[in-house]
Amino acid sequence: MIRISHLKKEYPNATPLKDVNVEINKGDVISIIGPSGTGKSTLIRCINRLETPTSGEIWVDGKCITDKKCDLNKVRQKMGMVFQSFNLFNHMNVIENIMAAPMDLLKKSKQQAYDDGMKLLRTVGLADKAFNYPDELSGGQKQRVAIARTLAMEPEIILFDEPTSALDPTMVGEVQAVIKDLAAKGLTMMIVTHEMRFAKEIANRVFYMDEGGIYEDGTPEQIFDNPQKEKTARFIKRIKVFESTVMSKDFDFIGFNTSLEEFGRRSGISQKAIYRMQSVFEELCVQIVMPELTGDFVLNVTAEYSQENDSVCVQMKFSGKHFNPMESDNILSLRLAQNAADSIEYSQCDDGEYTNLITAKIK
């Protein structure tokens, strides 16, 4: 169904995909896992051409979609995408969000789009919210609406880019349940996720990404219980990941710190290192970056703990104009962040919604 050969994606200061070669069959449900920055999201964004590959070819149902003459709108009609930040239209109610694309692109009548939309809302358990606006829904409900909206275009393939990472932990289950139902219906799906249990349960194939490509491709049993290659084994056994996304300056700061602390405790990280992770986040993101952000923004924080090296790495990505926090005149916050980290590096990036990347290695 999808054939990828020698796919390469290069950014000015990073090459997440060096040489990807893989075939995806109809009905495959593929979980894509791996450390941050290994091109998981970039891969699926290349597949539906939200990103233009630097070189290589992607074939979908016998059509080369990396060909310049290819009609991208037709390609995207076959492929739905669910984003971590929902991307619903806030000025439209739920059913209008779902009806818009089928009326515009599939030329469905209003009545048909409405009937089909309501059917989809029932499958995601939200028929009673049809006339509510996105602002009136919880994160989990918004993501279920986003999934229904994707299904409304009757795609053959659905790509999920970390669909639960922006959700409060209590809402992850409801979204995962909806995705599992879709998998059981035989849709072809690719899901980038950090939730290892979910990745294992849902998929018939798992891609572990590293070193610029699909480092290991196997069944969930192989990848999670009996990985063949060294880095996969190390990732599965050693790495513990925390991830959270902030989309408002009024975010739940206390809740964020509590989850980070719980992650640290669960992973066996020392209390001192937990404070240092919190300090890096608070000083760089809350004190320096957030005051610079205007309008809608997305700020994503991941913390990875490697038992093997007993080291913690915190990555912070944010949208908006390029801004290097290390050049801020907030000396006090910089000093505290630098004290908490062995190294802090800033780079501009072009990773979907994110344009800035900070990587801090915690002391």
Place this chain on the structure above:
Amino acid sequence: MNINKITNGNELAIALEGRLDTATAPRLEAELNQSIGGVEKLVFDFASLEYLSSAGLRVLLSAQKIMNKQGKMTVKNVNETIMEIFEVTGFCDVLTIE
């Protein structure tokens, strides 16, 4: 964070428990604004303070500036984690730490 306040004449003792950060610093600031008037001796007890960020340091700095005019401010029972923060930020030269 818990703020425990004891007033004795023109002496004010404030013991902080927990985290003094972006979320809690405004509470300490409000508390100080309310009670610092007329205080000649201000003592912070940090025995149970676990975490201190720049937001908290800024509140301490403004308290110090006020006390420079009207009396004396000291910080006592500073643990190792907090002391490190005072040292790297140069606050140990600004504050009187006992």
